[in-house]
Amino acid sequence: MRVAVWFALAGCVVAPPRAGAAEPTPAEVFERRIVPIFKSPNPSSCTQCHLAGVDLKDYILPDADKTFRSLRDQGLIDLDAPEKSKIVKLIDMGGGGAGGPAAVHATARKAEREAFLAWIAACAADPKLRAAPKLGEKDRALPARPPEVIRHARKDRVLESFERNVWAYRFRCMNCHTEGTPQNDKYRKEYGDRVAWVKKGGPAATLDYLIASKLIDPADTERSLLLRKPLGEKHEGGTKFVVGDDAYKGFRTWIEDVAAIRGDKYAAAADLPPADGGPERFGTDLWLKLTACPPAWGDKFLQARVFAWDDKRKAWGDAPVAVSDRVVSGKGKLWQHNLTLLAPKDSDRAKAWRAGKPSLPEGKYLLRVYLDADGKLAKDWKAVLGDGEFVGQVEFPAKWREGYGAMTAVDADKVRK
Ligand code: HEC
Ligand code: HEC
Structure with missing residues (x-):
């Protein structure tokens, strides 16, 4: 169907000039159709x-002849079959x-x-133009940005980064912000x-909305709403991030990158942010809680890293399968939050979670606890908690049922170095 339309259209445009009719010259076609x-x-x-690049x-180029030679000499036009x-x-x-x-x-696109097609056909019918000398390489018109930058600024790449850095953390926001939900209707x-900025169409629709919205401030990304x-x-939804937590890191990394892309700030491959070789992230409604947290943890930022048992190796996995972070409630001596699942990029696990619902099997797990006692993250949002912040670990069984009501509980008293 599409092919038929395609050829009909191409056919009518590239029909050879009728004898006697005054066909517009290539320059005239250029002026009327390409210049606009x-x-x-x-x-x-x-x-x-392509968001940029x-x-x-x-x-x-402003000049018809030069535009023709520029495209011809870059192999971008086919004089014998313009539609190709x-x-x-x-x-x-x-x-x-x-x-x-x-x-x-x-x-x-149609215009x-x-x-x-009309202009290439007119050029093709002009023997003098066809035989015009080559245009010097430096006079040719082509994108100012190198291929690496063009690639980086492609929407599918930006979407991939959005899914990993923003969409993975939507569980902190979506109850209130997802378009079409009862809670969101109420807020609306x-x-x-x-308030309906998480689109029911999913990550691509949400990305489209966000980049066109005022929620990102390109002049001062850190101040973005x-x-x-x-x-x-001044958020009716309260505090959902602290500076330097995983979601803040993800959102900020993505916002800075997308603002740089939209502002055409990347001129060379060397200007691009380093490739993210880390795992893919998947938001879930799986909850973990730590009860009886010691007073020393109160009001401090705590990061939980969950490791799965590897039965083949008879050892804990090298990399966490899930992470979560939040401030410990001082009064309640309680820490609880939903998990972000992790899978190596392009691994079978990542593929399965992408296609279906991310989940963890029932079994035994190891929880490693990191506490930011000195406010390391507040000083540097890019900092990562390490051995210095490690406060201990504990093995625990988990069924990993979904939902706030089906939380996996771990006794913080059992956490040991
Ligand atoms: C539907 C999405 C889409 C649209 C619209 C689109 N591109 Fe692309 N473009 C891509 C993708 C995807 C690639 C990478 C393709 C590949 O590697 O084979 C790409 C690659 C390119 C490249 C890299 C070099 C090459 O030859 O592959 C250039 C240059 C380019 N596009 C220019 C354009 C121009 C100019 C337009 C508008 C006339 C355009 N694109 C419209 C998706 C698109
Ligand atoms: C408990 C409900 C709730 C949660 C959870 C929540 N918000 Fe909100 N948020 C609101 C309400 C209500 C408003 C509108 C009033 C206001 O501006 O504070 C709002 C406003 C916003 C706005 C401004 C929208 C605009 O166009 O002006 C942004 C941005 C925002 N929230 C981001 C987030 C992010 C990011 C999360 C998750 C990390 C989140 N919110 C979680 C209730 C919530």
């Missing part, structure tokens, strides 16, 4: 997937899906496609649509 794309303040269809405008031109294929990239972002950019009546509200600053 070049000058348009509107984003090109490329922005559906490359745009259709990057391939256009690489530049047209790039324009076609977003046409795959129905609805969603593909639909948003459909009008721009770009038809304009380029009181505070307006702005998406960070300040959960820190408890």
